[in-house]
Amino acid sequence: MATAPAHPAPEPQPAVPYGTPDAPRIAVRGEAHLEVDPEIARVGITVAARGRDRRSALDDLTRRNATVLDLVKSYGEAVERLETGAFSITPELTRHGRGERVRTYHGTVRITVELSDFTALGELTTRLADLDLTRVDGPWWALRPQSPAHRQARQQAVREAVQRAREYAEALGTSLTALVELADIGAESAQPSPPGAPRMRSMAAYGAPAQQDAPVPLDLEPERQHVHAQVNARFTMAPPRL
Template structure:
């Protein structure tokens, strides 16, 4: 009967198979692929029904305006809705003075040519506020893969330079650990614009000129850790 014994691999290599551990990094700056804007439609009425009717009418006008841009708008979503009574103290009790209604919309555009015109036209609507834009890449953007590829290549180049400095060469890859790729600045922190319009629909004699918006370039990072074995150097 024979007993086989397995010698665990040395965690830091051996003189016969030295290891090299390196970190590969990549940083790419690219143009954004999409822009998001937030739209808040408001209404105020002395009674609940009036506030709801005005809010419904203004919400419909905002939706129709955004949808009129067709394929330039990739996504249009309705977020929070609220109708809130405004209380005032009268005598010993509280009475409802008015009702305030709000609807929040989010629009995502890939056509930046239409973005400036749309935001201006939206802000011309009665009691409508526009926030943004927030520039971003799509989650499926190939840029993330390109950044990871650059990080891996840098890790190989760095490890090879270490080996060559010792007068030897790389033999095999032992491990490649992906630390992920992420945007340098999350979307909410991206520089954008903020505008608000609270006038009546007839306040402007003519449409305001479209805003000239300059897309903010996006920075994508990727990091990898890699371990290689190399031929024993002659020290």
């Protein structure tokens, strides 16, 4: 007895990008903008030295660099990160007659300091700026990569997308049935804005006690940070009665 050939299983149909009359789709964008206090402050330090010969310039640079590092480390837990970057010893040439001679040597060391305790920031930057041949740049305010503000912005963007899609569905007299797609289209970024945090106070408790002739600490205002998140979302909804 002959048997009927087995029918092949039906191939899956590709998804319809714009939905169907029985399952219309809604595509929306959700955005969130937060303004929060900074969590860290970065300061750039350039230590310079010079000497008539290479060895004297190097010895002077080593001494000045050690002075800066000791000062920064004296602030203890207020300093979250301390890194040494580029180092250089460069001869400065001068012409005498037909030849060239080394007039002097210049040395530099670049250091980056990251502080999480802003009460010490004004005093530290002022004491650093008071050192000879020492340049201070900053501060640059920022959030940590794992800051809760980033998560809060992403979650708020998702909620905003859901709320917007519901409003569209309600305008058609229907409701959402399922989430089809959720895409993160923009990573949050911290941008400086006008100052808005409490004023800083001077703390002499960190490190060595303040000297009588020490400069008055800078009064620095932390810059508020803007956190931005965006998502694209697609939902299906029950067929509306048009």
